[in-house]
Amino acid sequence: MTAHHGAGHRHGHQHTDIDWEVMAAQLETNGEIQLPVLRRVADRLRQLFAPEKEVRRILDVGSGPGVMTCVFAEAFPAAEVVAVDGAPGLLDAALARAGRLGLDGRVTVRHAELPAALDDLGTADLVWSSKAVHHLGDQQAALNGLAGLLRPGGVLAVAEGGLPSRYLPRDIGIGRPGIQARFDAVLEDWFTVMRADLPGSVGVVEDWPAMLGRAGLSGTGGFTLLLDLPAPLDPAARAFLYTHLTRLRDTAGEALDVEDHATLDVLLDPGAAEGILRRPDAFLLSATTVYAGVHGVR
Template sequence: MAHHHHDHAQTAHHHDHTQIDFAEMLPLLEREADLYAPMYRQAADWLRERQPEPELIVDAGSGPGVISCLLADAFPQARVVAVDGAEPLLEAARARAERLGIADRFSTLEAELADGLGDLDYRADLLWASKSLHHVGDQRAALAGFAQALAPGGTLALLEGGLTARCLPRDIGIGRPGLQSRIDAVHEDWFTEMRATLPGSVRENEDWPGLLAAVGLRPTGSRTFLLDLPAPLSQEARAFVVATFQRRRDFLGEVLDASDLATLDRLLDPDDKESLHHRPDVYLLSAQTVHTAQRGEGAPAQ
């Protein structure tokens, strides 16, 4: 299990295009998390108001550990455990912690979130789960496992929802206006299919505070954080946008109409002056929502 960033599909063959190889996505996952780091730091500052001095932080679905390490920096007294189902990503997380000089209070646990977090030695004071829950078929059951992994008084911070990132104006001067909205609509259908094909998939109303309450936690607030990188983009941000659109081309190309596909191919052609590589109007605007809930001091979570 890894951080879900918006564009994650394994696409070698159409029949398995909803299967995701997170280890293969390592460079893109790291690039995105690094780019979004200012937003995650804002979220960490907000969480500090709710859980000022956690002794143990668990990042459930940590991916390559970018946010795990950021949380370790934001909470310098805390121990951090990065939990993920892909060992190559945990290896990258350990290497990052070593580079940042926090390896002495950083550890990893290989586990699938669907199987719970029962192998933790201690219960978490702060459990962070960023875009990982929706890769579990039975999200309610996984949330119940998260609740059980919390210490009494502990906080669960769930990053799910928000708004899909925008990178281009509605009319980019080539092709039919509204390209990105149509790509997003096709991606929504892909996401629904991905969810439906997960083992033990259960459809849920994505009322995250409601689901947190349903597993015995007390919702304590939701807040949306903004990543706003206006044009002209840095080289790093532009490279991320190109990689994101390339992934969309790879796994949605079969269902986009011919005119949109032709426009997308122009956007990805480094030799085309209208491409993402050269356009002055490329930006990155994204809103992501964190939902928090607390485990009661007395009664156990359900």
Template sequence: MSRPRTVDWAAVADELEQLARVRSAWQRAAARWLAELTADSPPRRILDVGSGPGVTTCLLARQFPEAEVLAVDVQPELLARAAALAGRLGLDARVRTRRLDLNDVTELPTADLIWASSVVHHFGDQVAMLARLASRISPGGLLAVAEGGLPSRFLPRDTGIGRPGLQARLDALMEDWFTERRHAAPGSVRRVDDWLALLAAAGLRPRRSRTFLVDLPSPLDDEARDHVRSMLARLRDLLADRIEADDRAQLERLLDPRADEGVLRRPDVFVLAATTVHIAHTPATPPRPRTPAARATP
């Protein structure tokens, strides 16, 4: 079995920032939903845990104009971008940054709302991570965890330049890559991906889940096209030793900026993605994690 490749998040800072911009519609919709859920008691402090370059941090700051928002990440390069973006948007009086290993989130101040998007699945014991986050929520506060949804789609099933079904095959390879990566994570524990149950196991009170759509039909603008090219290039690089030769040739053609069949030129490229946000709140007393049925991942 090949060794899972790791991701250098600082090296892909441009890609992360572009991804957040292109797909910001779902984040804005999620922020409005959170505002509805907290209308009776708007949050005064928000933590964006695993903030990356701060696009969502600033969206939250705009949605909650009375709140202080803290962007938390381990990568200083990404936090620098978050601070710069907040400055450009005139939000620097309310947006701060904190460099922190996310295993150490218990060192953070408490908050009325914690947002964690595509963060918890990186940890070997997801319930333990959720419990650490729960310990930072003020009584009655909310934890919003964005995990799962549906794989993104960019291309028609038949691109006309190779065997149809390229993205479905890439999805299957990514599932294997991700499974190996989770198995290799320190303290890895296998659990069913039932996020409301995981939140309950962490001592929280689950409320509901809601899925948000990104639907950018063709023809795409230049930035969205470049985003698609970046995503496909990342898949090519992450799965370099897994992709069959015919699919690699098709990918290279799609990534060729000079080819009419490439994603920067072809008229049928689109972006369709779905992300699910799971909401839980703290009880009146501090949460006490419990252990659900689980088994250690070999």
């Protein structure tokens, strides 16, 4: 739901070890809620290509259940779009989604464990990776590898960074005001531990345009698009927030103080009028930031 938080994971020592398969429904729901933004992203990326450039092959690296993969297939009708992921169940979901949308033959899947398999993916005109690079230990090396897949005039775009989502007023009438900022703080710490636990973890200043420049790309920069769902939310958005808060409690709940933990329990009480499933003031403001660069000078 945020750019990088709210992931599910197994309990125990490896508390940042994420089980992507159990995230399938949440990832697909999130993608569907974000569809208006994802379509605008595809439009913006099309503008980065020279007018005469034909986009024939697109790689969606760390595709999850393929929501953006299918958006690309619709937005670039001449392209073959490949969903690449390390979780077979998510690739099955991507294929099923493509079938439901009548995109059979346009969307294929490729099971690949990153970063090792980067060299085997073949070249592409557009390489897209959303919220996956930050799950690899060496983010600069990952960008270098992704940029190395580009054909001349091709574009590498990554959805990374951005802002945490907002979905509650400052004062929600229970507990201490400002709980959303404290949720963000514990999730940031969870994220830091998650990154430190990754194999080959390397610290880097997360200046994404500069990192794309070091990967050899030109014209690097970023743009941010907003999803603005005002209150009252529909049931799908509420269900999404319910899952997000459940995962927050599972992953980072221990880091909250007793009062905030109790407030979170109320938010997750399906029967409570103050719960996220029923309260009238829940909204969703979510910013997606995309950083991109072009292979070769146009």
